[in-house]
Amino acid sequence: MANLHFELVTPEKLVRSDDVHMVVVPGTEGDFGVLAGHAPFMSTIRDAELSIYTSEGAEAEVITVQGGFAEVNEKGLTVLAEAVS
Structure with a gap:
């Protein structure tokens, strides 16, 4: 199965840029x-946990995001978060 290109960005830096299987985003x-x-x-996204699955059946990697936007387009998924922890 094809991979999804995923980027997680804050105003300060590019936090992550990977090809992954699936991302579960906390939409508002x-x-x-x-x-x-x-x-x-x-x-728009709410303050909550974003789950990243690197492969099918893999355990989720969880990153807490605070506010922002998510955009899916032909290039993949970009999450523009106000902050991450």
């Missing part, structure tokens, strides 16, 4: 999962 209207080939989409 609910969590949503993004896989390779996802339709174009944009959402």
Whole structure:
């Protein structure tokens, strides 16, 4: 299966840039999962945990994000967070 290109960015730096299997994003209207080939989409995000799955069946790597936006386009998923921890 194809991989999803994922970038996590804050105003200070590029936190992560990887090809992953799936990312579950904490949208303001609910969590949503993004896989390779996802339709174009944009959402604000809430303060919560973002889950990154590097491969199918892998355990999630969790990063706490605070506010921001998520954009899915033909290049992949970009999360622009106000802060991460």
